[in-house]
Amino acid sequence: xxxxxxxxxxxxxxxxxxxxxxxxxxxxxxxxxxxxxxxxxxxxxxxxxxxxxxxxxxxxxxxxxxxxxxxxxxxxxxxxxxxxxxxxxxxxxxxxxxxxxxxxxxxxxxxxxxxxxxxxxxxxxxxxxxxxxxxxxxxxxxxxxxxxxxxxxxxxxxxxxxxxxxxxxxxxxxxxxxxxxxxxxxxxxxxxxxxxxxxxxxxxxxxxxxxxxxxxxxxxxxxxxxxxxxxxxxxxxxxxxxxxxxxxxxxxxxxxxxxxxxxxxxxxxxxxxxxxxxxxxxxxxxxxxxxxxxxxxxxxxxxxxxxxxxxxxxxxxxxxxxxxxxxxxxxxxxxxxxxxxxxxxxxxxxxxxxxxxxxxxxxxxxxxxxxxxxxxxxxxxxxxxxxxxxxxxxxxxxxxxxxxxxxxxxxxxxxxxxxxxxxxxxxxxxxx
Amino acid sequence: xxxxxxxxxxxxxxxxxxxxxxxxxxxxxxxxxxxxxxxxxxxxxxxxxxxxxxxxxxxxxxxxxxxxxxxxxxxxxxxxxxxxxxxxxxxxxxxxxxxxxxxxxxxxxxxxxxxxxxxxxxxxxxxxxxxxxxxxxxxxxxxxxxxxxxxxxxxxxxxxxxxxxxxxxxxxxxxxxx
Numbered sequence: 001x002x003x004x005x006x007x008x009x010x011x012x013x014x015x016x017x018x019x020x021x022x023x024x025x026x027x028x029x030x031x032x033x034x035x036x037x038x039x040x041x042x043x044x045x046x047x048x049x050x051x052x053x054x055x056x057x058x059x060x061x062x063x064x065x066x067x068x069x070x071x072x073x074x075x076x077x078x079x080x081x082x083x084x085x086x087x088x089x090x091x092x093x094x095x096x097x098x099x100x101x102x103x104x105x106x107x108x109x110x111x112x113x114x115x116x117x118x119x120x121x122x123x124x125x126x127x128x129x130x131x132x133x134x135x136x137x138x139x140x141x142x143x144x145x146x147x148x149x150x151x152x153x154x155x156x157x158x159x160x161x162x163x164x165x166x167x168x169x170x171x172x173x174x175x176x177x178x179x180x181x182x183x184x185x186x187x188x189x190x191x192x193x194x195x196x197x198x199x200x201x202x203x204x205x206x207x208x209x210x211x212x213x214x215x216x217x218x219x220x221x222x223x224x225x226x227x228x229x230x231x232x233x234x235x236x237x238x239x240x241x242x243x244x245x246x247x248x249x250x251x252x253x254x255x256x257x258x259x260x261x262x263x264x265x266x267x268x269x270x271x272x273x274x275x276x277x278x279x280x281x282x283x284x285x286x287x288x289x290x291x292x293x294x295x296x297x298x299x300x301x302x303x304x305x306x307x308x309x310x311x312x313x314x315x316x317x318x319x320x321x322x323x324x325x326x327x328x329x330x331x332x333x334x335x336x337x338x339x340x341x342x343x344x345x346x347x348x349x350x351x352x353x354x355x356x357x358x359x360x361x362x363x364x365x366x367x368x369x370x371x372x373x374x375x376x377x378x379x380x381x382x383x384x385x386x387x388x389x390x391x392x393x394x395x396x397x398x399x400x401x402x403x404x405x406x407x408x409x410x411x412x413x414x415x416x417x418x419x420x421x422x423x424x425x426x427x428x429x430x431x432x
Numbered sequence: 433x434x435x436x437x438x439x440x441x442x443x444x445x446x447x448x449x450x451x452x453x454x455x456x457x458x459x460x461x462x463x464x465x466x467x468x469x470x471x472x473x474x475x476x477x478x479x480x481x482x483x484x485x486x487x488x489x490x491x492x493x494x495x496x497x498x499x500x501x502x503x504x505x506x507x508x509x510x511x512x513x514x515x516x517x518x519x520x521x522x523x524x525x526x527x528x529x530x531x532x533x534x535x536x537x538x539x540x541x542x543x544x545x546x547x548x549x550x551x552x553x554x555x556x557x558x559x560x561x562x563x564x565x566x567x568x569x570x571x572x573x574x575x576x577x578x579x580x581x582x583x584x585x586x587x588x589x590x591x592x593x594x595x596x597x598x599x600x601x602x603x604x605x606x607x608x609x610x
Contacts (some may be wrong), residue, residue: 104573139462202587205552224582225555246559246583249552262552268563269556290556306553313553337550350550357549379550393595424551 038156039065040074040094041103042061044117045084048109054139057117060146060155061103061429067189068154069389069411072419073204086120086129094124101130103153111215115139117145121153131156163188163384167198167428168391169206169215170402174420183217185232188427190415196232203361206426207250215426216240216250216259227261229276240274241281249293253300253320260284260294260303260320273306273320284322293337296320298344304328306336315349315362329362337379338362341387346407348372348390359392361407372409382427393423441477452588506590507565509603511546514560516568524565527607539574542564542606543583544590545601553584557603565605 040064046052050220061194065071069329080093084106094102105119120132131152136144144165151162168186173179181203186193197203201220209229216229227245231236241247245264248297252259259274263281271284271294285291296303302317306326309316315338329335334352341348344364351360351371359373359381377395384391387407396414400421405412416422505527507520516524531537543558562581569579591598 001449202584204555204585204587220584222580222585224580245581246555248555262556264556264559269559290553290560292556293550293552306550313549334549336553352549377547398592 012381020324028129036070036072037101038072038074038099039101039103039157040079040097040099041065042079042082042084042105043076044104045106046427048115049113051110053107053115053137053142055141055142055146057105057107057146057149058103060143061095061150063295064147064150065154067413068162068411070154070158085118086122086132089122089127091124091127100155107137115142117149119149121156143187147189159323160388161386161430163386163389163430165431166385167212168382169191169208169426169428170422171203171206171424172203172417172420172422173400183215185215195234196230197237204424205249206424207252208426208428209252210254210256210429212429212431216252218250220249225235226401227259227366229259231234240276240279245269246292251295253296253302254298255300262292271318272304273303282322284318284320285325287325295339298340302346304338304340306338315347329369330367335360339381339383341407342385343385343387346387348383349377350381359390359405361390372405372407373403373412375403378403380424382425384427385430391425391427393425393428505607507561507605507607508600509561509605511599511603512557514557514564514565521568524568528569528572528574531569531575531578535575535578538578538580539608539609540580540582540610541569542588542608543581543585544588544602544604544606545586546602547586547589547594547601549583551587553585555583555587558583558585561603561605564609567609 016339041058041255042328044058062073062187066073068168068416074097074323078097081090083089083104089102095264102122102124103119104122105117108116110116115137117135117137121130123130133152147164152163154162154164167185168188169183169185171183178200181201182196182204183203184193185195196215197219199219199221201223204218206215206217213233214229214231214252216227218225218227224242226239227241227247227250228237228239240259241261241263243263243265246262246269248262250259250261257276257352259276261272261274262269263272264270268288269290271291271293272281273284274281284303287307289307291305291307293306294303301320303320304315304317306313307316310327312333313336314327315335316327329349332351332353334357335352338347338349342414347364348360349360350357356376357378358371358375359378360369360371362369371389373392373394378392380393382391389404389406391402391404393400396416400423402415402422402425403412404415465471504523507516507524510517531539543562545554545557559581566579566581568599570576589602590604591601
């Protein structure tokens with residue numbers, strides 16, 4: 001077995017760190033949906049003598065629910081009472097306020113930096129509790145717990161798995177003429193952003209491993225493209241590809257054992273797979289055209305990729321262990337950067353038409369193509385792990401910002417960084 | 433796979449064809465002046481005037497290794513194209529001859545794309561542009577061992593901005609001497 005060099009560079013131009021940079025994305029809801037469920041998240045009660053918890057759990061849950069686009073929340077100033085448990089609730093008042101569901105809870109201090117959080121979800125119409133839970137917590141875990149509680153509530157009320165305890169990775173570029181590039185990992189609400197790589201040269205194409213613990217990405221730090229895999233929990237990384245020419249577009253197989261990638265060392269860009277255990281590369285496409293941007297189908301049987309073998313960039317699929325490529329997009333003369341929804345029913349892509357590049361959704365069964373966004377420079381679509389929301393990059397006021405759109409196109413929000421250009425969002429898989 | 437023979441002939445042919453096209457230079461005469469002058473002359477007792485072609489200015493290209501501001505090291509491309517425009521053929525062949533004259537000279541060809549469309553596809557487009565330039569350098573005497581190609585796609589724009597003019601300056605190959 002050939003051993004590849006493990007590179008751990010700590011230099012002037014580049015440093016790998018887990019240090020938290022105060023950077024934070026701000027969220028703005030730019031378009032709402034019509035059919036929303038009205039809820040009220042009552043401020044949580046507090047019982048204790050020590051310092052109060054650093055995070056307002058009720059507020060985080062409320063903001064999470066609103067941000068999902070599926071709920072509206074009653075303002076705190078409109079609440080006629082503030083119950084902290086399911087006992088003795090005046091249901092008539094909540095019905096008058098048109099609230100369908102109520103979230104109540106309290107935080108109790110049990111020892112120094114030890115708390116117990118009690119929560120109940122109550123159906124106002126039936127006047128019955130839907131769920132009740134108790135959790136241990138400390139100052140460090142409040143935010144994560146609030147996201148977890150939102151996941152539980154969201155799943156109870158919608159029947160779909162929540163995505164509040166997931167993360168996203170993205171690339172930023174700041175500082176004009178000689179920019180600094182960061183690869184960030186943040187919570188799905190944009191908070192808690194931490195830079196995991198900083199470099200004086202561009203970075204591209206972050207891709208999450210299926211266990212959510214590693215990121216593969218492209219770095220130009222030696223003035224050539226190379227692919228790295230970095231463990232986000234330890235900061236350690238390993239170079240897996242540094243051939244002559246392009247080393248690009250890494251994508252993990254669903255079982256986490258292989259990467260698909262683009263290499264051009266044999267003359268032009270082709271799709272390869274890389275076996276992480278055996279360290280061996282196999283060439284999948286041998287076309288003289290551009291073949292790039294591989295993505296695995298969720299069942300691992302096929303690889304989706306972009307090719308201009310027909311003259312213009314279009315999406316094709318090829319069996320993951322080799323075979324004949326099949327073209328799957330026909331509408332418009334530019335379709336690239338395709339990604340599968342987690343259930344494999346849709347493919348999101350960059351669709352170019354009339355000088356605009358927008359995110360479009362192709363329904364795999366019917367071939368129906370729906371344009372979801374209305375920018376002119378939209379790119380890099382990434383599905384939330386529940387398949388409900390697409391994160392993508394767009395141009396807002398001259399700089400790159402991130403946007404999210406529900407796959408029915410009815411709900412949109414925008415995430416901007418105060419620091420500069422943000423791009424290439426990649427939504428993590430579920431936390432494991 | 434392409435054979436090395438094909439690889440050399442195609443750019444060499446392109447070089448000859450484009451060089452012929454490049455010779456057909458139009459005189460530098462403003463259209464507005466040329467049409468107004470005879471009209472004004474018609475009023476003055478039957479005398480007519482006519483114009484001669486301007487001598488024009490012949491601009492040579494300078495490609496020295498040093499960082500002189502007037503040396504041309506950037507080749508621009510049309511949208512979604514990796515075809516070298518005729519105006520850049522003399523520039524690239526001059527670089528190729530410089531490489532041929534000293535095997536110790538090394539260049540990096542940096543391929544770039546404008547920001548439109550998908551990022552990794554743009555990396556591939558940038559590489560294809562750099563490979564076109566490499567073909568012409570090889571055709572005019574450069575050696576493969578002297579040339580390294582790297583594509584940054586849309587990651588390193590020369591000009592920041594969302595306009596046709598900014599984009600046209602970003603679709604480029606930069607020839608960098610090492």
